[in-house]
Amino acid sequence: MIVLYSHPLSGNSYKARLFLSLLGLDREVKTVDLMKGEHKSPEYLAINPFGQVPALVDGEEVILDAQAILVYLARKYGNESWLPLDAFSLSAVTRWLSTTSGEIRQGPEFARLFHLFGVKTIDIEMAAQKSAFILEAIEQHLSDRDWLATDTPTIADIAAFPYIALAPDGHISLDDYPNIRAWIDRIRHLPGFVGMRSIPAPDTVGV
Structure with missing residues (x-):
């Protein structure tokens, strides 16, 4: 188990x-x-x-x-689609795992820690700036593709998804990022999806 x-x-x-x-x-x-x-x-x-x-x-x-x-x-x-082994696809997944631990953490994740958990040691202005930077970059990246790393969902999407979707908890609006919102919705409709607070599963919206 x-x-x-x-x-x-x-x-x-x-x-x-x-x-x-x-x-x-x-x-x-x-x-x-x-x-x-x-x-x-x-x-x-x-x-x-x-x-x-x-x-x-x-x-x-x-x-x-x-x-x-x-x-x-x-x-x-998992099957190889979640973590492909060819050199280019694997490098693309690794890039987004790194981005998750870097820019996404320093931006939306830190903003959420500041506002939701009261971690006042965080520089909220810097977190807001970093959030705007990475959200704009991801919005542009998703302008001609459905998933972050390959043509199918990978662990890159699963790694980046939570703190992007939870950005409003950190007073970071997603209103100006339609491609990101569409990507979030695609993930929410994957078979087996489960939600958490602020990220409801599709059949619980409005409940």
């Missing part, structure tokens, strides 16, 4: 939970209460010494970091 250590408001936890669902894998999701400091407990630090979520345990394997979890699941349980 795969066990995912997660928090329901964590976008990084969500991307792992989403991909597990898209792959149709049996899993147990265990909540780590960040507000109570459970991520710093000796029990959890024995699983993830970094004290972060998500962490995934698959038998004797322990995989840390959301992007690494996506790579592991794609290679072990």
Whole structure:
């Protein structure tokens, strides 16, 4: 049984939970209460010494970091379309995994941390500027394509999706980005999609 250590408001936890669902894998999701400091407990630090979520345990394997979890699941349980092996496609996926940990983190993710979680050490003006930069770049990138890396959805899309879709939580509007909104909708209609707060599944819209 795969066990995912997660928090329901964590976008990084969500991307792992989403991909597990898209792959149709049996899993147990265990909540780590960040507000109570459970991520710093000796029990959890024995699983993830970094004290972060998500962490995934698959038998004797322990995989840390959301992007690494996506790579592991794609290679072990997915087909090659999720993580292609040809040099060009693999480089394209890797580029977006890097962008997720770089520009998307420093922009929409940091803005969300500031506004939703009150992390006041974040420079919100810089986060807003970085958000505008990466959203404009992705909007342009999606002007003639449906998916970020290849002609089909890959883990690049799953990695980038949560904090882009959650941008309004950080007071970052997506109104001026129709290509991004269409991309978000395509992901929301993938078979096996599950939502989280602020990202409802299609059949729960308006509920």
